[in-house]
Amino acid sequence: MRRSEEASAAEQEEAPLVWSARWSLTTRILAVNILAVALLAGGFFYLDTYRTRLVDTRIAVMEDQLAMLDSALEAARPDQRQRLIGEFTRATESRLRFYDAAGRKVDDSFAHAPPTYTLRDPELQPWKRDAARAMDRGIDWIVGAPTYPDFEEPLDDRAAAWPEVVEALRSGVEATRFRYAPERTPLLSATRVVDLETPEVMLMTLNARDITRTVRAERFRLAVVMAMVLVASVLLSLFLARTIVRPLRRLARAAVRVRLGRAREVVVPRLPSRRDEIGTLARALSDMTQALRERIDAGEHFAADVTHELKNPIASVRSAIEGLGRVRTDEQRAQLLAIADEDVRRLDRLVTDISDASRIDAQLSRTHFEPIDIGLMIESMLAGRAARAEQGADGQKANGPRIAFARPRRGTTMVMGDGHRIERAIDNVIDNAISFSPPDGLVCIAATRLGDEVHVRVDDDGPGIDPAQREAIFRRFHSERPDGEAFGRHSGLGLAIARTIIEGHSGTIAARDREDGRRGASLLITLPAGDGNETVA
Structure with missing residues (x-):
C-alpha cells in the first residue's frame, strides 16, 4: 500500500533524540562544531x-x-x-x-x-x-x-x-x-x-x-591554530544557527497564529530565496496554510449554502402543514399533502447529497484503489440505466434523450481507483448532460486513452455553457437549471461531488465546447492511466 508505506517510512526517519532532546538547535550546532575543535586539541x-x-x-x-x-x-x-x-x-x-x-x-x-x-x-x-x-x-x-x-x-x-x-x-x-x-x-x-x-x-x-x-x-602553534579554528567554528555556528533557527522561529510563530486563529489572513513566510530544506518547509507550510484557509472558507460557505438550501423546502413543508388546518375540501388537502411529500423528497435528496459531499474527501483518503476498466464500467452503467428507464424506476424517463457510447477496446482504459466513487462521478456528469438535453437530443459518451491518461468525454445537445460559468458549475449548490425543469429536482451538488471524486483520484474535470462545433456542452474527465498491476491505499 503506497500511502501506508510512505507513513511507515516517515516514522522510520524520525529517529528519537535521547541525550540532546532538550537542547536548542543553536546549542546543538555549537556543540558539534566545538567538539570538532576538541578533537583538534588531541x-x-x-x-x-x-x-x-x-x-x-x-x-x-x-x-x-x-x-x-x-x-x-x-x-x-x-x-x-x-x-x-x-x-x-x-x-x-x-x-x-x-x-x-x-x-x-x-x-x-x-x-x-x-x-x-x-x-x-x-x-x-x-x-x-x-x-x-x-x-x-x-x-x-x-x-x-x-x-x-x-x-x-x-x-x-x-x-x-x-x-x-x-x-x-x-x-x-x-x-x-x-x-x-x-x-x-x-x-x-x-x-x-x-x-x-x-x-x-x-x-x-x-x-x-x-x-x-x-x-x-x-x-604555541597548535594553540594558535586551535584558537583560530575555535573562533571560526563559533562564528560559523552562530551564522548557521542564524540562517536555520531564525526562519524556523518565524515559521513557528506563524503556525501559532494560524492555530490560535486570531488573524484572519496569517501570512506564512515562503522564503523564496532559500533553495534548501527550510525553504521547502516554508513553502509547504504556506501552501498548507492556504489550503487550510480555503478548506475553512469552503466549510463556512458550505454551511451557509446548506442552511439556505434547507430553508426553502422546510418553509414550504411548514406552510403546507399550516394550511392543512385551514383548507375545507379534500382536493385542497390532497394538494397540500402532495406539496409536503415533494418537499420531503427534496429534503431527503439534499441531505443525502450533502452527506456524500461532506464525506467523500475523508472516505477517499482511506479507500483502497484497485484497477478499473472505465469502458466496461460505463457500459455496465448505461445497461442499468436503460433497464431502469424501461421499468420507469427511479424517475427514469423512457422518452428522454438518447445515449450513445463509443465503447473502447477491453483493457485500454484502465485506471486505479475506487470503482463505486468513479461510477458515481461519471453518473452525475451523465445526469447533468441528460437534464440539459432536449427530449429528442443525443448524449454522446466516449472513453479513450491518450498517453498516460484516460479521457472520458460527455457531450450533450443542450444550450451549452457560458465560458464565464464553466468554473462556477462545479461549485456546490450552483442553481442554474434548464427551463421547464421542476424546481428542487436537483440539489446543485452533482458536479461538485463529481469534481471532488475525480480530484481525489488525481484527475481533472472541466467544461468546454464540443469538439465537433455543434451546439451543446462537453465535460471532459481526465484520470491517470493504470496498468492494473498494483494496488494502492
Whole structure:
C-alpha cells in the first residue's frame, strides 16, 4: 500500500533524540562544531608523545657519545684525558663526573673548564616564564604525562646522591634518568662503567633546554591554530544557527497564529530565496496554510449554502402543514399533502447529497484503489440505466434523450481507483448532460486513452455553457437549471461531488465546447492511466 508505506517510512526517519532532546538547535550546532575543535586539541597528546620521543632519542645519543668517549679515553695517553673531556663537554654542552668504586667523585669537567650549562633560578626569571611553566604543568596534567622528579644539585657530590650511578656501580650496566631542572627544563643523565687504571663510573648530565623550546613552540602553534579554528567554528555556528533557527522561529510563530486563529489572513513566510530544506518547509507550510484557509472558507460557505438550501423546502413543508388546518375540501388537502411529500423528497435528496459531499474527501483518503476498466464500467452503467428507464424506476424517463457510447477496446482504459466513487462521478456528469438535453437530443459518451491518461468525454445537445460559468458549475449548490425543469429536482451538488471524486483520484474535470462545433456542452474527465498491476491505499 503506497500511502501506508510512505507513513511507515516517515516514522522510520524520525529517529528519537535521547541525550540532546532538550537542547536548542543553536546549542546543538555549537556543540558539534566545538567538539570538532576538541578533537583538534588531541594534538596535545601527540606533542606529549613527541616530547617523549625527543627525550628517548637524546638519551640514546648520550649513551652513544659516552661509548665513543670511553673508547677515546682508552686509546689516549693519560696526559690527553683532560683535553678530551673538555672538548667532549664543549661539543655536547654537557657535564661529566667520574666516581670510583668507593663512590667518591674523582673528576668533574666543570672543575677544569667553564660550565657548559647553567641551571637557572626561576625566581629570577620574568613572569612570562612562570606562565609558560604553569601552562606546561596544566597540559601535562590534561594529557596525563608521567611525573618526573625535580633536580637539585647535591651538596655532597658522591655516587650515593645519584641513583643511576649507584645502579651502574652495583650492576655494571648503564643507567639513565629524566629529571626537571629548577626552571622545568629536562635534565638528562646517563652513566657508563669505564675501566681505566681502576673501574670508574662516568656520569654525563645535560640540560636539554632545546627540547622544551621545541615542544613549547609546537604547542604555541597548535594553540594558535586551535584558537583560530575555535573562533571560526563559533562564528560559523552562530551564522548557521542564524540562517536555520531564525526562519524556523518565524515559521513557528506563524503556525501559532494560524492555530490560535486570531488573524484572519496569517501570512506564512515562503522564503523564496532559500533553495534548501527550510525553504521547502516554508513553502509547504504556506501552501498548507492556504489550503487550510480555503478548506475553512469552503466549510463556512458550505454551511451557509446548506442552511439556505434547507430553508426553502422546510418553509414550504411548514406552510403546507399550516394550511392543512385551514383548507375545507379534500382536493385542497390532497394538494397540500402532495406539496409536503415533494418537499420531503427534496429534503431527503439534499441531505443525502450533502452527506456524500461532506464525506467523500475523508472516505477517499482511506479507500483502497484497485484497477478499473472505465469502458466496461460505463457500459455496465448505461445497461442499468436503460433497464431502469424501461421499468420507469427511479424517475427514469423512457422518452428522454438518447445515449450513445463509443465503447473502447477491453483493457485500454484502465485506471486505479475506487470503482463505486468513479461510477458515481461519471453518473452525475451523465445526469447533468441528460437534464440539459432536449427530449429528442443525443448524449454522446466516449472513453479513450491518450498517453498516460484516460479521457472520458460527455457531450450533450443542450444550450451549452457560458465560458464565464464553466468554473462556477462545479461549485456546490450552483442553481442554474434548464427551463421547464421542476424546481428542487436537483440539489446543485452533482458536479461538485463529481469534481471532488475525480480530484481525489488525481484527475481533472472541466467544461468546454464540443469538439465537433455543434451546439451543446462537453465535460471532459481526465484520470491517470493504470496498468492494473498494483494496488494502492
